[in-house]
Amino acid sequence: MSDIVVIFDFDKTILDVDSDNWVVDELGATHIFNQLLPTMPWNSLMDRMMTELHLQGNTIEDIKQVLNLVPIHPRIIPAIKAAHALGCDLRIVSDANTLFIETVLKHLGVLECFSEINTNPSIIDDQGRLRILPYHDFHKSSHGCALCPPNMCKGKIVEKVQSTFTTEEKKTIIYLGDGAGDFCPSLKLAERDYMMPRKDFPVWDLICENRHLVKSEVHEWTNGEDFEHILLRLIAKVISKEDMRHNVDNSNRLFDCKFETIALGALQKPLYVPQ
Numbered sequence: 724m725s726d727i728v729v730i731f732d733f734d735k736t737i738l739d740v741d742s743d744n745w746v747v748d749e750l751g752a753t754h755i756f757n758q759l760l761p762t763m764p765w766n767s768l769m770d771r772m773m774t775e776l777h778l779q780g781n782t783i784e785d786i787k788q789v790l791n792l793v794p795i796h797p798r799i800i801p802a803i804k805a806a807h808a809l810g811c812d813l814r815i816v817s818d819a820n821t822l823f824i825e826t827v828l829k830h831l832g833v834l835e836c837f838s839e840i841n842t843n844p845s846i847i848d849d850q851g852r853l854r855i856l857p858y859h860d861f862h863k864s865s866h867g868c869a870l871c872p873p874n875m876c877k878g879k880i881v882e883k884v885q886s887t888f889t890t891e892e893k894k895t896i897i898y899l900g901d902g903a904g905d906f907c908p909s910l911k912l913a914e915r916d917y918m919m920p921r922k923d924f925p926v927w928d929l930i931c932e933n934r935h936l937v938k939s940e941v942h943e944w945t946n947g948e949d950f951e952h953i954l955l956r957l958i959a960k961v962i963s964k965e966d967m968r969h970n971v972d973n974s975n976r977l978f979d980c981k982f983e984t985i986a987l988g989a990l991q992k993p994l995y996v997p998q
């Protein structure tokens with residue numbers, strides 16, 4: 724296990740699209756979605772939309788079927804598998820819901836690569852209707868973060884992940900996201916961490932406007948190719964630093980993972996100088 728924790732947003736980061744919109748559009752409920760959108764928070768709206776879809780005769784299987792067709796860039800899954808093979812601890816932090824995320828990741832064969840999925844819980848009720856609940860129960864108490872929607876503060880989730888690190892551990896977080904909700908967690912990253920905002924998406928705009936507030940290095944990405952190259956290059960960089968600290972030659976492990984050119988590109992200078 725390396726000392727790297729990679730935290731992925733799901734919609735428009737792992738997926739090309741937003742899974743909530745995808746399900747609503749594919750099952751023909753866009754019109755009612757647009758009518759209800761101004762009247763309630765997103766998380767409550769998605770719960771309501773599941774009732775609407777159920778009333779229109781859609782089953783959980785229908786929802787799963789459209790989720791299995793969701794568009795994803797062809798380099799994303801190889802990138803996730805390579806990061807996992809290199810010993811990174813992979814986690815999801817998403818404002819979608821458990822059923823959507825688990826269905827997609829299982830279909831793509833990478834569900835087992837993730838140690839934790841932090842998202843809104845979903846349950847199937849006795850009528851066979853999907854219910855989507857808030858990750859943070861804002862009816863009981865507020866999470867207290869003004870930057871985030873009431874049902875989820877992704878920054879608080881990153882802090883929870885960080886609180887599990889012991890002081891001796893030099894863990895590095897790499898965070899990938901696109902949305903405004905990914906800005907709060909970027910403020911929680913330390914200097915040794917890496918933020919990967921998707922270029923020209925809301926989180927990238929917010930970071931550009933507030934660059935002085937983000938302590939970590941920032942590496943923007945545009946598409947699945949960048950996602951793969953930059954993520955694996957950063958992982959290779961952190962692993963080489965770890966190996967130098969521990970005086971281990973791990974070059975075989977790095978170069979065996981089918982990203983020779985990426986790792987070599989990142990490691991231009993010989994790093995394993997015999998002592």
Ligand SMILES: [Mg+2]
Nearest residue numbers: 732734735902
């Ligand atoms: Mg997103």
Ligand SMILES: [Zn+2]
Nearest residue numbers: 868871876907
């Ligand atoms: Zn927050």
